[in-house]
Amino acid sequence: MSIAAFRADLGDVPVEDHPRIVQQRSRDHYWYSPVLKAKLDHVSAEIVVSPRTQDEVKRVLAAAYKHKVAVTPRGAGTGNYGQAMPLAGGAMLNLMNLDRVVRIEKDRVRAEAGTVLEKLDNETRAAVGGELRFHPSTYRMASLGGFIAGGSGGVGSIRWGGLRNLGSILSVKIITCEEGPRALELTGEDVLKVAHAYGTNGIIVEAEMPLAPAYDWVDIMVGFDDFITACRFAETVASQESLLLKELSPCAAPIAQEYFNRHKSYVRDGQSVVLIMAAPVAVEPVLIYLAHYGGEVLYRSDEASEEELRRLPPIYELAWNHTTLRALKVDPTITYLQTRYPTLKHVEKIVSLLGDELPMHIEMTRQDGEVTFAGLPLVRYTSEERLEEIVRIHEDNECLVFNPHRYTLEEGGMKRTDKAQLAFKKEADPTGLLNPGKMVAWDDPDYDFNAGRAWLFQGLEPYAL
Amino acid sequence: MSIAAFRADLGDVPVEDHPRIVQQRSRDHYWYSPVLKAKLDHVSAEIVVSPRTQDEVKRVLAAAYKHKVAVTPRGAGTGNYGQAMPLAGGAMLNLMNLDRVVRIEKDRVRAEAGTVLEKLDNETRAAVGGELRFHPSTYRMASLGGFIAGGSGGVGSIRWGGLRNLGSILSVKIITCEEGPRALELTGEDVLKVAHAYGTNGIIVEAEMPLAPAYDWVDIMVGFDDFITACRFAETVASQESLLLKELSPCAAPIAQEYFNRHKSYVRDGQSVVLIMAAPVAVEPVLIYLAHYGGEVLYRSDEASEEELRRLPPIYELAWNHTTLRALKVDPTITYLQTRYPTLKHVEKIVSLLGDELPMHIEMTRQDGEVTFAGLPLVRYTSEERLEEIVRIHEDNECLVFNPHRYTLEEGGMKRTDKAQLAFKKEADPTGLLNPGKMVAWDDPDYDFNAGRAWLFQGLEPYAL
Numbered sequence: 001m002s003i004a005a006f007r008a009d010l011g012d013v014p015v016e017d018h019p020r021i022v023q024q025r026s027r028d029h030y031w032y033s034p035v036l037k038a039k040l041d042h043v044s045a046e047i048v049v050s051p052r053t054q055d056e057v058k059r060v061l062a063a064a065y066k067h068k069v070a071v072t073p074r075g076a077g078t079g080n081y082g083q084a085m086p087l088a089g090g091a092m093l094n095l096m097n098l099d100r101v102v103r104i105e106k107d108r109v110r111a112e113a114g115t116v117l118e119k120l121d122n123e124t125r126a127a128v129g130g131e132l133r134f135h136p137s138t139y140r141m142a143s144l145g146g147f148i149a150g151g152s153g154g155v156g157s158i159r160w161g162g163l164r165n166l167g168s169i170l171s172v173k174i175i176t177c178e179e180g181p182r183a184l185e186l187t188g189e190d191v192l193k194v195a196h197a198y199g200t201n202g203i204i205v206e207a208e209m210p211l212a213p214a215y216d217w218v219d220i221m222v223g224f225d226d227f228i229t230a231c232r233f234a235e236t237v238a239s240q241e242s243l244l245l246k247e248l249s250p251c252a253a254p255i256a257q258e259y260f261n262r263h264k265s266y267v268r269d270g271q272s273v274v275l276i277m278a279a280p281v282a283v284e285p286v287l288i289y290l291a292h293y294g295g296e297v298l299y300r301s302d303e304a305s306e307e308e309l310r311r312l313p314p315i316y317e318l319a320w321n322h323t324t325l326r327a328l329k330v331d332p333t334i335t336y337l338q339t340r341y342p343t344l345k346h347v348e349k350i351v352s353l354l355g356d357e358l359p360m361h362i363e364m365t366r367q368d369g370e371v372t373f374a375g376l377p378l379v380r381y382t383s384e385e386r387l388e389e390i391v392r393i394h395e396d397n398e399c400l401v402f403n404p405h406r407y408t409l410e411e412g413g414m415k416r417t418d419k420a421q422l423a424f425k426k427e428a429d430p431t432g433l434l435n436p437g438k439m440v441a442w443d444d445p446d447y448d449f450n451a452g453r454a455w456l457f458q459g460l461e462p463y464a465l
Numbered sequence: 466m467s468i469a470a471f472r473a474d475l476g477d478v479p480v481e482d483h484p485r486i487v488q489q490r491s492r493d494h495y496w497y498s499p500v501l502k503a504k505l506d507h508v509s510a511e512i513v514v515s516p517r518t519q520d521e522v523k524r525v526l527a528a529a530y531k532h533k534v535a536v537t538p539r540g541a542g543t544g545n546y547g548q549a550m551p552l553a554g555g556a557m558l559n560l561m562n563l564d565r566v567v568r569i570e571k572d573r574v575r576a577e578a579g580t581v582l583e584k585l586d587n588e589t590r591a592a593v594g595g596e597l598r599f600h601p602s603t604y605r606m607a608s609l610g611g612f613i614a615g616g617s618g619g620v621g622s623i624r625w626g627g628l629r630n631l632g633s634i635l636s637v638k639i640i641t642c643e644e645g646p647r648a649l650e651l652t653g654e655d656v657l658k659v660a661h662a663y664g665t666n667g668i669i670v671e672a673e674m675p676l677a678p679a680y681d682w683v684d685i686m687v688g689f690d691d692f693i694t695a696c697r698f699a700e701t702v703a704s705q706e707s708l709l710l711k712e713l714s715p716c717a718a719p720i721a722q723e724y725f726n727r728h729k730s731y732v733r734d735g736q737s738v739v740l741i742m743a744a745p746v747a748v749e750p751v752l753i754y755l756a757h758y759g760g761e762v763l764y765r766s767d768e769a770s771e772e773e774l775r776r777l778p779p780i781y782e783l784a785w786n787h788t789t790l791r792a793l794k795v796d797p798t799i800t801y802l803q804t805r806y807p808t809l810k811h812v813e814k815i816v817s818l819l820g821d822e823l824p825m826h827i828e829m830t831r832q833d834g835e836v837t838f839a840g841l842p843l844v845r846y847t848s849e850e851r852l853e854e855i856v857r858i859h860e861d862n863e864c865l866v867f868n869p870h871r872y873t874l875e876e877g878g879m880k881r882t883d884k885a886q887l888a889f890k891k892e893a894d895p896t897g898l899l900n901p902g903k904m905v906a907w908d909d910p911d912y913d914f915n916a917g918r919a920w921l922f923q924g925l926e927p928y929a930l
Contacts, residue, residue: 107680107746129594133707161706167750168707188753210709210746213678215572239834241626242598242633244675281572281675285632288653369704371834 002067003046006091009063013056014097016048025092029080032324034335034381035405036082043085045072045092052097054112054175054183054205061181061203064091064433071177072435073199075114075146078138080321082407083150083198087437095145098205104128108170110208113145120144121214130211133160133168137322145204148172148195155277155316157365157374158238158248160212163195170210174202176428184428193424198409200439201425215279217246219301219315221263222290223271227252227351230272231344231362231373233293238364238371243285247277249319252351252360255378259327262312266298273298275315320376323361327378336361337390339375340400347373349397356380358390375399410440410447467532468511471556474528478521479562481513490557494545497789499800499846500870501547508550510537510557517562519577519640519648519670526646526668529556529898536642537900538664540579540611543603545786547872548615548663552902560610563670569593573635575673578610585609586679595676598625598633602787610669613637613660620742620781622830622839623703623713625677628660635675639667641893649893658889663874665904666890680744682711684766684780686728687755688736692717692816695737696809696827696838698758702741703829703836708750712742714784717816717825720843724792727777731763738763740780785841788826792843801826802855804840805865812838814862821845823855840864875905875912 007015016022026044030036051057064071070090077084086092098112101120104127111120118140121131134156136142142151148169153162163169171187172194184202186194194202224230230250238248251274256267267273274295278286280302287297301309318326324336341347341362351360359378364371379390391401406412422441425432432442441447472480481487491509495501516522529536535555542549551557563577566585569592576585583605586596599621601607607616613634618627628634636652637659649667651659659667689695695715703713716739721732732738739760743751745767752762766774783791789801806812806827816825824843829836844855856866871877887906890897897907906912 107744159706165705165707166753167705167709167747170746170749188749210707235834240630240632241624241831241834242630242675244632279572281635282632284635284653288631366706366834369700369706369831369836 003069003090006063006067006069007047009066010049010060013060014050014052016050017046019044022046022048022092025074025077025094026086028074028077028082028084029321030082030085030407032080032321032328032335033405035384035387036407040082040085040407043087044089045086046089048092048094050094050097054098057093057095057098057175057203057205058181058183060091060093061175061177062179065177065179065181065431068431068433070433070436071203073145073149073203075143075149076116076138076141077146078136078142079146079150081150081404081412083435083438084146085407087407090433093203095203095205096143098145102206106130106211108208108210110171110206111144112206113143113204115144116140117142117144117147124211125214128211129214131214132156132209133212134162137316137320139316144207144209148207149199149204150196152196153365154320155247156212157363158245159366161367162365164192167210169195169207171208172204173206174204174428176202177433178430193421196409197421198435198438200409200429200435200442201421202428203434215244217277218280218283219299220276220278220283220286220297221256221266221299221315222274222276222295223267223298224274224293224295225271227272227360228344228348229293230274230295231347233289233295234274234362234364235344235371235373236293237286237289238366240285243282244279245277245282245286246279247275247316247319248364249275249323250360250362250364251275251318251323255323255327255359255361259323259330260318261326261330263299263318271298275319277315320363323376324378327359333381335379335381335387336404337375337377337379337394338402338404339377339394340402341373341375342398344373346397346399347375350377350394350399353393353397354390408438408440468534468555471528471532471534472512474531475514475525478525479515479517481515482511484509487511487513487557490539490542490559491551493539493542493547493549494786495547495550495872497545497786497793497800498870500849500852501872505547505550505872508552509554510551511554513557513559515559515562519563522558522560522563522640522668522670523646523648525556525558526640526642527644530642530644530646530896533896533898535898535901536668538610538614538668540608540614541581541603541606542611543601543607544611544615546615546869546877548900548903549611550872552872555898558668560668560670561608563610567671571595571676573673573675575636575671576609577671578608578669580609581605582607582609582612589676590679593676594679596679597621597674598677599627602781602785604781609672609674613672614664614669615661617661618830619785620712621677622828623710624831626831626833629657632675634660634672636673637669638671639669639893641667642898643895658886661874662886663900663903665874665894665900665907666886667893668899680709682742683745683748684764685741685743685748685751685762686721686731686764686780687739687741687760688732688763689739689758689760690736692737692825693809693813694758695739695760696812698754698760699739699827699829700809700836700838701758702751702754703831705750708747709744710742710747710751711744712740712781712784713829714740714788715825715827715829716740716783716788719821720788720792720824720826724788724795725783726791726795728764728783736763740784742780785828788841789843792824798846800844800846800852801869802840802842802844802859803867803869804842804859805867806838806840807863809838811862811864812840815842815859815864818858818862819855873903873905
């Protein structure tokens with residue numbers, strides 16, 4: 001590969017090769033994981049390329065193909081599985097300049113990959129009163145393309161499931177990495193070929209998403225003396241189809257007291273909290289359930305002062321991966337896991353086994369017709385061995401772990417890379433230049449597709465009878 | 466009681482006492498049940514009173530109290546448990562003149578009890594793009610008050626649960642039957658005191674309901690060679706939070722061929738059908754699932770001709786109690802049951818045991834966080850004994866039956882009349898004039914509240930810890 005020859009073919013596509021800036025842009029939030037941090041700290045691209053149009057993306061990919069330059073696509077870099085870390089060096093493809101909102105309709109929006117999610121919602125709310133069904137807690141920075149390439153769900157999953165569900169992404173436009181790069185429009189099941197594939201089999205440049213009705217969501221934080229009661233309340237509330245919620249997350253003590261810097265003054269010692277975003281019509285019934293479960297309202301945005309509204313971050317910036325982020329800011333030794341607890345009993349068991357070594361953080365979601373306890377517990381990290389042991393304790397107790405301390409698609413366990421997806425990489429990236437090292441099945445043709453354990457994205461097969 | 470004295474106290478409130486008209490207005494759809502038909506055919510009020518304002522309702526109730534006249538409230542009379550049958554004669558209180566839409570807000574609407582549901586939706590759609598979360602199949606005739614007093618859910622329950630869930634009814638205004646009738650506003654849990662209470666403990670005059678976003682729902686009818694495969698498809702589709710549906714109902718062959726007169730030409734011999742209402746964004750993914758399950762599209766309204774759209778009733782008028790209604794029109798010996806099947810295996814078992822004696826009709830709903838098979842199977846009726854046997858066969862196989870061949874609240878099994886509800890009747894109707902004979906617990910103070918078997922409305926207790 002020749003970076004110089006590659007660069008010469010780019011014409012006036014903006015590039016950046018100052019080593020410090022390139023190094024900075026070669027990072028995502030992989031440092032959430034001490035394991036990934038140790039493994040990936042040295043990684044850097046050699047050049048950052050920032051196309052402004054889809055035609056420029058084609059030119060970049062044609063040049064990469066011609067000169068055999070590895071290309072790692074990047075949105076805002078807010079992912080935390082190392083998905084945007086350029087393992088093979090080469091070019092970092094910054095897609096944030098592709099930020100055109102193409103079309104807003106009553107029930108859907110089409111936009112370019114670099115569009116920031118919050119900005120997109122602001123436009124669709126103003127135009128048609130709609131917003132994305134769900135978004136990560138990095139909503140104010142993350143891009144649409146990055147969310148599709150590396151996300152799975154988030155704020156809104158309590159109502160709408162996840163990105164993996166058919167119908168959650170209506171269409172994705174990718175550009176292939178070939179001698180003559182093509183634009184391909186994927187719809188229906190084909191969307192799953194590139195969703196949560198880290199850009200390994202096509203560069204996402206545009207997507208069409210369904211819109212949910214936008215509400216003036218009310219942020220509520222409630223407190224319980226006992227974490228399991230908090231979970232019981234959350235499960236009951238989550239099970240009511242009548243209650244329109246966007247977020248519902250029980251966090252065990254002392255998460256709020258220790259890590260929610262700007263909210264901690266609302267929380268008493270020993271209280272576990274539940275973070276809630278509720279549509280205005282749902283607030284009253286949620287508070288009725290709260291009273292029955294013996295909880296108390298600690299904060300609600302619809303009764304907050306101007307000063308509070310200015311000072312406090314939105315409740316979703318305490319939830320999902322932001323819970324970990326806030327803990328990390330206070331205590332850099334903290335990390336986390338991604339888990340799923342089949343029932344509340346399983347949550348209770350793990351809490352009893354691991355106690356404060358694993359401050360529990362649950363995200364209530366709906367998946368495949370059921371209310372589920374998705375876990376994002378914090379981990380007071382001591383060693384990689386102990387982390388593996390904690391994973392094993394989960395598995396021994398029939399709790400699923402999607403390991404966030406792995407940077408490949410397969411080992412992370414979020415997605416099963418099946419044959420259809422590998423086949424699509426052969427078509428869209430025949431020489432394997434896109435985000436090399438992230439799809440094990442590409443590098444190891446004998447890879448056993450069933451080797452992993454639990455998958456959030458199950459590939460294309462479950463849709464067959 | 467003196468009807469003449471009662472009438473004299475009504476002033477200019479419109480009344481009707483022509484025996485044939487009174488008899489006509491003393492009927493609901495109780496004749497769905499041959500059992501109720503035999504028991505209630507002779508029932509008639511003596512006078513129909515049709516107040517035009519809430520003040521006139523108060524005047525009517527004051528006069529009824531003074532003269533000890535039984536009062537049975539009535540909306541459009543589309544209920545089919547005999548709930549609007551005036552067992553004790555007296556006055557039929559026709560509320561259809563109370564049809565003012567009081568207030569439309571972005572996410573809720575407040576209207577008087579006599580407002581027809583379709584008319585209400587038309588107004589809220591035009592004003593704020595919202596519609597009721599769910600409605601009965603009698604949408605074009607039924608009133609808001611009647612739906613709350615006698616309904617449980619319906620079209621939309623696949624997404625929003627049922628009326629019994631906290632938050633499904635925001636507020637109900639009732640008028641008491643006392644010397645000086647009072648207007649009481651019930652909110653929160655108190656709503657459950659009068660929801661599905663047949664007007665036994667207060668006359669509903671106004672209600673506030675949350676709105677769901679309105680879509681241009683697409684009517685789809687699909688066909689399968691095998692009913693259980695149709696159910697499997699329906700269960701899978703129902704379990705996808707990403708698929709925005711309003712209706713999803715598998716009907717076994719030969720229901721469509723024999724009873725769906727205007728749709729039967731679309732259906733091949735032996736095909737079971739699934740009736741679907743899908744938001745435009747959900748159509749494509751639903752059809753992907755359909756293909757995987759080997760089903761075929763028989764009709765879709767978004768590709769129908771003008772002529773078809775004119776000729777065919779909306780798909781919801783094939784579903785819920787309209788399935789029975791259409792069968793009854795063709796074969797007057799048919800009746801139905803209301804059941805719940807815990808799993809598809811249970812559906813399969815009952816179908817295998819009862820075959821064509823019980824042409825199976827399922828409504829997929831979401832209740833308490835789970836996708837459920839709500840059954841409204843047709844019954845080829847032969848005798849009351851055999852009907853009871855069919856009920857027993859269900860119960861012996863762990864399938865719930867909410868018996869629609871009973872006219873009291875308790876025996877129908879839709880609602881558990883608990884002590885709080887009985888207490889409320891004592892407050893709102895101290896002399897027991899409202900819809901006498903429908904609340905067993907009123908007439909029998911020793912009634913065992915736990916005597917019934919299955920309740921759809923569980924009363925107020927489950928909300929306690």
